Amino acid sequence: MFASDTYHLFMKYMRITWRMPMWTLFGLAQPLIWLIIFSDLFSEMAKLQGWPTTSYANFFLPGVMVMTVLFGSAWAGVSLLREVNFGTVDKMMVTPIHRGAVLFSRVLHSAATVIIQCVVLLIMAFIMDLDLNLSVLPLAAGLVAVLTLGIGFASLSNGIAIVLRREEPLVVVGNFMTLPLMFFSSAMMPVKYMPDWIQWCAVVNPINYAVEASRTMLVGKQDWVAFGQGYAIVFGFAVVAFMWANFTFMKSRQ
């Protein structure tokens, strides 16, 4: 069964992640460092005319959550290649599981680790006394948007890994993608301050919609319509990315 197969494989990946103390240490610390450094570095920006929030840290929090997705999921494909080479994938594929669960459990795991990092970020935001909506529903909606983006982005990384077949070029492609995708979104700066051509890039960037969707939930006045529109695009991106990755993965094993 797809659900239980996914669950068992997902638990395996979570277990392995928790056993890597390096991940726990740096994985949890990294978004915090970003939040602290960037909030301080760009604190003057909030004085710009028409800035949407009272402080830069307030504006940036949804952005740093999405940044965590990008940097956390971009290398998700590396471990897929390792599992292919170690024969772990073959071992799963000869059992009578639903084969879609092999890849889905992986991307779910990547997205879930990002959610753990985001929860740590929110706790930090609470400590820093940022002006956020910390009621349950908006919080959950914001995290779901991040989770969905994580699934989509991890799928993309896994699919590209299958196409490239090697870790090194995957790292190059990951590096090539992440920073432009982040700067072409409103993660660090509202779209209205951007030059025209970057605004156009932002329109076709799914990252931008994830940032906007979670920001409207977490910061300032909630706009459920804007959230619904943004989330629909992020969801569509995740579905297409996963379908493509799974298709590529199955085809590579023919």
Place this chain on the structure above:
Amino acid sequence: MIVVEDLVKCYGTSDKRSVDGVSFEIAEGEVFAFLGPNGAGKSTTAKILTTLMAPTSGRASVAGFDVMEESRKVRECIGYVAQNTGIDFFMTGRENLTLIAHLYHLKGAELKERVDTMLDYFSLTEVADQMCAGYSGGMQRKLDIATALLHRPKVLFLDEPTLGLDAQSRIDLWDYVRRLNAEFGVTVFLTTHYLDEADKLADRVGIIDDGQLQIVGTPSELKDTLKGDSIALSFDGDDTEKARPLLEHADFAKEVLTEDDSLRIYVDNGGATIASLIGLLSDNDIQVKSVTLARPTLDDVFIKFTGKSMDKVEEKVDPWWSQWSGGGGNDEHTEWKGNKWVNSDGSAKDQAAFDEWAATEGVADAIAEDERKAADAADKTADATTDDSATDSDDAADEDTATSEVNVSESDTTDDNKPAPGGDTGWSGNEWVNADGSPKDPEAMAEWLKGGESADADSKDKEGAR
């Protein structure tokens, strides 16, 4: 239990057939070994039968289910142990087993009981709660097999199960395979490139080369297709061609095969024939560089049906970087072959171009160094070396051949062969010597050469192994 009809597999869009029209059947309860060099199509066949890969054409069914149409049903009744241990190193043995048991949709008390049974059966209970990263190669392999047996499969696929294992672990593993087959009636499909493994384990052996199945039969049937013992001879220079007609007309030779630049002669009684054979050759002024006597093994069968020796078949695997290097990944290089520089494919160099290159800065030193090493290697092994002794000794594989003395021994027994008196024996130009170059005790040697004693010891050892 397994039926394969005209199976063909081409990778990607290439026309190269990795598996080229293979057909065979395996009965229930049989241990069947697929024997062939790397890249012969063994693993590809195993992957098709385990539904990991789709065939390009042809049909295959396992336990009555078609591997394409009913692949999930096939997966429910097979166990597969791949070349790479697919276990997770950051989980304990028990966790690995439990995970796979879940994937086979076992539940609750039954799952726990099966996991415990497997740990017990493979003597892993003590280390069950340790991380697999700390397991030895043999333990990892046992755990790997255990995961493939949790659901009590009807067919067990073992793809190169003893690759990279030490001798003791190999023997242990063979024992497990025999027990599984005997106690539970599991049909076993085994691929291997170890001849002794196929010989000792399999009820039937299929020899595969270049994607084609050359012959199928029991090990003894296959050996019976040969004519007696085999003697391999190698010579200096073009003596091979001079020797061949001589030997073909000798009354003791039943068959003479050429294999690269050495000859293989099949005779009734190898031990008794060697002396007259050497005599015949030296009467005709032919210097023998090395001589090896062997009882018929599957290696000889392999040579007979593929025209090449198992250990001479080179691994031709597309290297991973080929997709980035525009196909330049074929290890092309210059090597020092005895007394001249040649290209890696054995062809002669363009001398003018080579001299020019050699004169460039730095290259001359490197060449001198290589030549010195090659000379050292040649000195070390004196006359009794195999043909390509003097290649670049940096290369571990080459060094292996360079130092391997010519053995007159029972080469079909790797772990339990009886050494000749005085260690390895080599034919040094005109006399038999020990491995250290000292002369042999002629009486002991003569007795040993008769073969009686060593043959007895050999068969006893074999019984012991069983």
